Amino acid sequence: MRKILIVGAGQSGLQLALGLQSSGYEVTLMSNRTADEIRSGRVMSTQCMFDTALQHERDLQLNFWESQAPRIEGLGVSVAAPDSSRAIDWVGKLDGFAQSVDQRVKMAGWMETFAQRGGQLVIHGAAVSDLDYFSRTYDLVMVSAGKGELVSMFGRDASRSPFDAPQRALAVAYVHGMGPRPEHPEFDAVRCNLVPGVGELFVMPTLTTSGRADILFWEGIPGGPLDAFQGIKDPSEHLAKTLELMEQFTPWEYARATKVELTDANGTLAGRYAPTVRKPIGRLPGGGLVLGVADVVVANDPITGQGSNSASKCADAYLRSIIEHGDRPFDADWMQSTFDRYWDTAQHVVKWTNAMLGVPPEHVLNLIGAAGQLQPVADRFANGFDNPADFDNFFFDPEKTNAYLAQVSGAASAA
Structure with a gap:
């Protein structure tokens, strides 16, 4: 039985640990926190997982909360306009x-499930020297x-x-x-509110430790008016600042947030982060090799909501690569080809996310505007969050964008 060590207990x-475990591998998982410490700790992310990533969880029968979490349709x-x-x-x-x-x-x-199924769970922060030994x-590894x-x-x-350097200052409640x-x-x-020259507000339904909730997530251009959370330690002050900025920049979202309170302290x-x-x-210093996974090797800004989706897709690609490799050694060539398999999808996320961090060119503004009149454009843009590779077909290149809009407009006129 092949022995595999995974350091880090995120998505x-x-x-990956649970998938390998169910395929008969001897898996050790290292985490710097226990399950109870994670459950009672600070929120870690603003995850919203789309259909492809959710299917990877279903395939491994890990979709434990599917019946409880809000269905985002x-x-x-x-x-925002200037006024x-x-x-x-x-x-x-x-x-x-x-x-x-x-x-x-x-x-x-998931961590408790891994341990209940016989996985070796080690609660310890790992250093490079530890990995050298392992x-x-x-x-x-x-x-x-x-x-x-x-x-x-x-x-x-x-x-x-x-x-x-970081392209956005992030604040979550x-x-x-x-x-x-x-x-x-x-x-x-999920509602994406764009405030040109200032930043973005995302509002997304979620399931938290106390049931149904919503995430309010500001992405502010550094140095701008939304870059206002540094030094705020008190959670109630953080929420008050979140709402103050909503009232100023996205009053239509503030109107439904006048009675909100934090889910927990x-x-x-x-x-x-950059x-x-x-x-x-x-x-490693001793000559050993380790393979980076998900955010370790591809860390995107959360403006396109791809973090947990990419993590799930990376785990799926790595799992298949490990199983297909059989008993052969996990050498540098295999590690590179395994990452390249993930990069086939990750490259589209990187390209799209980095584009969304910049000032949108005229053809993209036209596309976003047209989606207000042409429902098929709105639907295709929305589904790009599940399959970012599709943006190559209609988003980046002005000629492709214009041809696509002309095609949809023509179909609408003919209907």
Whole structure:
């Protein structure tokens, strides 16, 4: 039986550990926190998982919260006008529903499942020196802990990393008491509110430790008016600042947030990081090799909501690559080809996310505007969040965008 060590117990590490475990591998999982510490700790993310990523969980029978989490059936875009009204407002319908489960709920539950099924769970923060030792006792060591000392083993890939500084200041609040969006009270949607030159507000339904909730997530251009959360330690002050900015920049969202309260004292988060693609192989002082997973090797800004989706897709690609490899050694060539398999999908996420961090060109503004009049455009844009590769067909190139809009307009006129 092949022995595999996974360091890091997030979406990718746990999904991979449970998948390998169910395929008969002897898996050790290292986490710097227990399941109880995760469940009672601070919120970690603003995850919203779309159909493809959710299917990877279903395939492994890990979709434990599917019946409890809100079913997100649409994705809407609003663009603020200079007078804080809405210049653009529409919602696209998803082909398959999306869902968000607070990672405190999911990671704690998955970690307990892994241990109950006989997995070796080690609660310990790992250093490079630890991995040097473990690389001699395991057939394969993978690092899926996206922060801290271990990430420094993986060199930055400058050719794939156009940014060397954070492009947004991030601020998250999990709340109860959010009213429905009046434009579509009969179904849930993620709402993306774009404030040109200032930043973005995302509102997404979620399942948290205390049940149904909503995530309020500001992405502010550094140095701008939304970059206002540094130094705020008190959760109630964080929420008050969130709402103050909503009232100023997105009053249509503030109107349904006047009665919100934090889900819990750990329901806020703020920070920033530079989007980075890293080389997938880490070389240890003793000569051993480790393979980077998910955020360790491809860390995108959350503006396109791809973090947990990419983590799930990475775990799926790595799982299949490991199983197909049989008893052969997990050498550098295999590690590179395994990462390349994931990069086939990840490259589209990186391209799209980095584009969304910039000032949108005229043809993209035309596309977003047209979605307000042409429902097929809104629907296709929404479903791009599930399959970002499709954006290559109608988003980046002005000629492709114009041809697509002409085609849809013609079909609408003929109908």
